[in-house]
Amino acid sequence: MADKKSIVIELRKISKTYSGTVETPVLFDIDLAIVKGSLNSIIGQSGSGKSTLLNLLGTLDKPSLGDVLVNGLIVHNMDDDRLAKLRNQTMGFVFQFHYLLPEFTVLENVLIPISIEKNGKVSEQDRQKAMELIELVGLSEKMNVMSDSISGGQQQRTAIARALMNEPDIILADEPTGNLDSDTSRSIYKLFCKINRDLGTTFIIVTHDDRIAAQTDRIIELKDGRIVSDKINKNVACPI
């Protein structure tokens, strides 16, 4: 059992049912604690509830039953604006479909989280930091290019730099390489691992690729809305 202080996100007895014309239960009675600084993967087949679990961890969605705790705080009673602030300051998101703002350049997209925090009043120091992150993801030459005129892999790298901008405690990535070729995918995971090891940022990565999961510290497997396996990988090295 991990030390309470070292837990960054915790799910307690979480269930999720989507209501509509037909009620669709997706997750059942999930207990999960994510340790600070760890590199985690969530695996499972399509429809197993991986993305739903990630959205609950990211406070983007609300559970039907149970509690979500972020840094020890129960988020259940927080209103939209408090949740937005919490996400802005503690989480970074990397989605399968990149979701950059095509109206902005690569640099401006990376600056968005700090712009939201400071209401647009971005300092020179912030710009400098954003440029360093762009350099970290290998996109220095594309810094001032509109984000919709770069390749899919470059867009995903930009999304990673954006996720890191506010120095979040945790980065949640949902099938981040789902749309990318294998070489680009490998370079993205290498980058995740490097950031995790160098900056101590916690990662939770949803993937359906067992080989990628094998390179993370912890593999959580979901099946039909339940955790069926939770394995710790010791001494995992970042892929070369």
Next chain:
Amino acid sequence: MVLSLKIAIRFILKSKWQSLFIIFGIAVGVSVAIFISILIDSLQYTLIKGTIGNAPHLTITTDSNKITNYNDLKSKIDKVSGITKVYPAVDGNGLLITPNKNYPVLLKGVSFDKANDIYQLETRKIEGRLPLARSEVMIGKDLSVSTGAKVGDDISFTQANGSKSTLLVSGIYDLKIATVNNAWLFTNLATAWAIFGNEGTYTAVNIQVKDIFNADQTAVTINKQIGSNYKVDNWKAQNAQLLAGLQGQSTSSYMIQVFVLLSVLISIASILSISVTQKSKQIGILKAIGLKNGKSSNIFYFQGFILGFCGTVLGVAFGLGLFYAFVTFAKTPDGGNIVEPLIKWNIVLMTSVIALAVSSFAGIIPARKANKLSPIEVIRNG
């Protein structure tokens, strides 16, 4: 505020054609509203100027038809604000006798150094000169045509009591109003006193005011100053039908403007609503990474304001341009202006402010839509 404004500007610039269409739509609406407003004002100004511009706006009379203390009255009238011209007159009705027909006329005895400010007979005379000498008279163009009287001819003026006077036509004027041109004879005060008697007294004091639409209120104020022995008539009471027509025209103009601005409101609101749907992915991701509901709404308020501002500026320019084109190209057969331009800048400003407020207001529906948008909907649906 800054971030929402920046995002709003980028959204507008990214959808250039859509933004241009919205701006153009607002500009057309505003230009129509401005053009109609200026045109109606100018038409009314032209009509009023033609009807009462060369006539007294207020006339002071007494039951005895005799004003003996003009200087005293004048000093009291001068205390009332908004008075531009004051002059006394000696008026009397009578008939112009010709071998074939008798014409009812009004002989107006005036002091030309004062009355010329109102009637501008010096510039309105088309033949001859002002009737400055004893027994001289100036007649209207239409009366000259009807009676055949020309400059240098003698005419016979007969009062109701049968007393006859022979007057020499010294000039012919054209005040551009048929009823005046047909019936008014201008003469000097000495001639009027010689014909009507009561030398040194007047039958009326004529006044022009700055704000002609407030003439009735000014009449009441003057009446209070000079006392109830005097009667103060105003042009509005004497031209009730004209006023009703002008007011009807103004009301219809306001109605047109309201509906034009309403259509602008609906157009912007519907296009911006579509814009929220188009930009839902961006709004969703911004909310996911921490943008608060209020700030996401502000993006659409700003869009409405910016589009409204650009459309209004362009619309004012279009509206004024359209009006100047109308004034330049729409001419009377003799080359004169159909309307005399009168641009009330406060009305232009008010229309612009309303258009801008309406455009900003149009952002409410899309702003509410953005406010309610949940990031999970966007993320789950890709």
